[in-house]
Amino acid sequence: MLMTRSRGGAAFDLFNALLMIALCVCTLYPFYNIVITSFNDPTDAARGGITLWPRVFSIENYKVVFRNDSMFHAFVVTVARTLIGSAAAVLFTGAFAYGISKSELVGRKLFLMMAIVTMYFSGGIIPYYLVVAKYLHLKGHFPVYIIPNLFNVFNAIIMLTFFRALPKEMEESAKIDGANELRIFFLLVLPVSKPVLATITLYNAVFHWNSWYDAMLFGGEKLLTLQQILMQIISSNSNVSMIASQLGYGSVTASSLKLATMVITTLPIVFSYPFVQKYFVQGVMIGSVKG
Amino acid sequence: MSGIPVKQSLARRIWLQRYLMILTLPAVLWMIVFHYIPMYGIIIAFQEYTPYQGFLHSPWIGLANFNELFADPTFRESVFNTFKISLAKLIFGFPAPLLLALLLNELVFKRFKRVVQSLTYLPYFVSWVLVVGFMYTLLDPDTGAVAKLLVKTGLIGDEVMLMGSAHSFLTLVVVTEIWKNVGWNSIIYLAAIAGIDPQMYEAAVMDGASRFRRVWHITLPAIKPTVLILLILSIGGLVNSNFDQMYLMQNSMTQDAANVLSVYSYKMGLVSGRFSYGTAIGLFQSLVAFLLMYLANYSSRKLTQESLF
Numbered sequence: 001m002l003m004t005r006s007r008g009g010a011a012f013d014l015f016n017a018l019l020m021i022a023l024c025v026c027t028l029y030p031f032y033n034i035v036i037t038s039f040n041d042p043t044d045a046a047r048g049g050i051t052l053w054p055r056v057f058s059i060e061n062y063k064v065v066f067r068n069d070s071m072f073h074a075f076v077v078t079v080a081r082t083l084i085g086s087a088a089a090v091l092f093t094g095a096f097a098y099g100i101s102k103s104e105l106v107g108r109k110l111f112l113m114m115a116i117v118t119m120y121f122s123g124g125i126i127p128y129y130l131v132v133a134k135y136l137h138l139k140g141h142f143p144v145y146i147i148p149n150l151f152n153v154f155n156a157i158i159m160l161t162f163f164r165a166l167p168k169e170m171e172e173s174a175k176i177d178g179a180n181e182l183r184i185f186f187l188l189v190l191p192v193s194k195p196v197l198a199t200i201t202l203y204n205a206v207f208h209w210n211s212w213y214d215a216m217l218f219g220g221e222k223l224l225t226l227q228q229i230l231m232q233i234i235s236s237n238s239n240v241s242m243i244a245s246q247l248g249y250g251s252v253t254a255s256s257l258k259l260a261t262m263v264i265t266t267l268p269i270v271f272s273y274p275f276v277q278k279y280f281v282q283g284v285m286i287g288s289v290k291g
Numbered sequence: 292m293s294g295i296p297v298k299q300s301l302a303r304r305i306w307l308q309r310y311l312m313i314l315t316l317p318a319v320l321w322m323i324v325f326h327y328i329p330m331y332g333i334i335i336a337f338q339e340y341t342p343y344q345g346f347l348h349s350p351w352i353g354l355a356n357f358n359e360l361f362a363d364p365t366f367r368e369s370v371f372n373t374f375k376i377s378l379a380k381l382i383f384g385f386p387a388p389l390l391l392a393l394l395l396n397e398l399v400f401k402r403f404k405r406v407v408q409s410l411t412y413l414p415y416f417v418s419w420v421l422v423v424g425f426m427y428t429l430l431d432p433d434t435g436a437v438a439k440l441l442v443k444t445g446l447i448g449d450e451v452m453l454m455g456s457a458h459s460f461l462t463l464v465v466v467t468e469i470w471k472n473v474g475w476n477s478i479i480y481l482a483a484i485a486g487i488d489p490q491m492y493e494a495a496v497m498d499g500a501s502r503f504r505r506v507w508h509i510t511l512p513a514i515k516p517t518v519l520i521l522l523i524l525s526i527g528g529l530v531n532s533n534f535d536q537m538y539l540m541q542n543s544m545t546q547d548a549a550n551v552l553s554v555y556s557y558k559m560g561l562v563s564g565r566f567s568y569g570t571a572i573g574l575f576q577s578l579v580a581f582l583l584m585y586l587a588n589y590s591s592r593k594l595t596q597e598s599l600f
Contacts, residue, residue: 033429033436037428106312124556212418
């Protein structure tokens with residue numbers, strides 16, 4: 001590094017480093033505060049003032065959540081849609097991207113244009129709702145979480161960029177050996193595409209884990225997701241005690257449900273984050289080079 | 292792959308590519324069902340849609356929905372709110388990731404830089420449901436740790452219900468938007484900065500350029516195309532205020548302030564069941580978005596030769 005350091009420069013470096021530390025504290029503190037409050041005794045927590053450490057340690061909040069049947073059911077639904085939805089979307093979007101990556105494909109330009117138009121124009125939420133609910137009759141059935149989310153243009157473009165960069169020789173020699181494109185895609189291309197598959201799977205998993213909107217529109221009582229239960233508790237937060245009594249709990253219990261559910265829905269993301277964040281960034285890089 | 296091109300009939304070519312077609316066509320069909328049919332469904336903005344008659348047979352009523360719309364005071368309020376909130380987000384939220392990227396790039400220890408980067412991405416991956424949950428918990432006037440801190444530092448008075456006040460709504464919207472997205476949005480700038488030839492900086496140091504001058508004369512001009520493209524996209528997005536955030540942050544005290552186009556369209560169309568009216572609001576929003584994007588793109592091309600399309 002050839003940098004002449006002045007005293008002013010050193011002062012700036014120090015200031016900058018402190019500013020970044022402050023930024024990290026602001027970013028992380030909300031997560032931290034929710035976790036310590038969730039491990040505090042709920043009645044005691046209602047007094048407030050929990051800032052750095054639980055005052056009266058207790059796992060009561062979690063007991064409330066784990067005793068709650070609808071919460072457990074929502075957890076199962078959420079995990080199921082995350083696993084099935086991500087896997088299905090990666091294969092479905094990947095298959096399209098692979099087809100489009102072949103220049104000899106009949107209709108390639110048309111298909112690509114159809115995909116790109118959807119990035120700029122949409123019918124809006126109401127016609128979409130009508131198609132899904134009234135014409136396809138998916139409302140209230142589990143596939144409503146999977147099928148409408150099978151395809152994503154941005155992910156298709158990321159995968160397309162990756163497939164195009166694969167060496168041609170590998171596929172051509174397989175073709176000479178008599179393999180068709182289906183076999184090539186599943187047995188040859190997918191196994192060597194692990195980095196991009198990981199990235200796209202993670203994007204989809206985060207999307208499914210976090211989604212509440214489609215659960216609100218299409219889910220109904222049987223298909224509640226964790227985020228949607230959380231949303232119901234939060235959006236009635238201004239009168240927690242009212243909703244709590246509606247659900248047959250005390251207000252302490254509603255607050256417990258809220259805290260513990262927040263932690264339970266956040267932790268998978270926070271804990272897997274250090275291991276997977278490089279894959280997230282990879283996607284942005286491929287996408288931005290392309291765009 | 293034969294060396295000599297042989298003219299084959301279309302049907303034959305498709306038959307030869309049947310396996311590729313099996314891979315590609317399901318997604319094409321999916322796009323028709325989930326994007327193109329809904330686009331066609333926009334026509335209900337000009338109809339009196341009834342579920343029984345559907346997209347195809349509902350009676351046409353011309354521009355009646357739009358006439359009603361432009362006379363509707365709640366609609367006018369939602370247009371005003373949408374622009375107010377989006378402009379505030381543009382003014383404060385747009386420069387934030389650029390500033391963060393520049394500051395991150397000045398950090399001396401690269402390991403520290405990577406750690407800060409990774410940590411600031413994290414909120415991007417949690418849902419708005421959680422962010423709003425955090426807000427209710429941390430800003431609760433009786434128990435919230437952040438509310439207590441703000442009272443102690445004198446920034447707010449005692450007993451102020453931050454989440455239940457139309458007054459602080461705009462500030463909270465902008466602050467949480469930045470909190471959630473600043474790190475993630477800085478990635479693209481950092482990538483652009485990483486692509487700058489280091490020799491430029493070395494030459495500038497030789498010439499005795501100060502740090503600030505190097506940023507001003509090398510870094511900023513080099514990433515100008517990226518900044519402009521993102522600015523065009525943000526201007527195009529001025530009418531698309533974040534539905535998740537607005538919908539979730541509204542409560543009985545803030546619902547007037549949170550009444551933006553996307554929320555109003557949803558409430559009219561799907562909560563009140565006025566499908567055609569809600570679609571008309573959505574169509575208005577899309578048209579304005581497109582117009583804004585076009586204008587931003589046009590002026591950027593004229594002024595700086597950079598454009599998106």
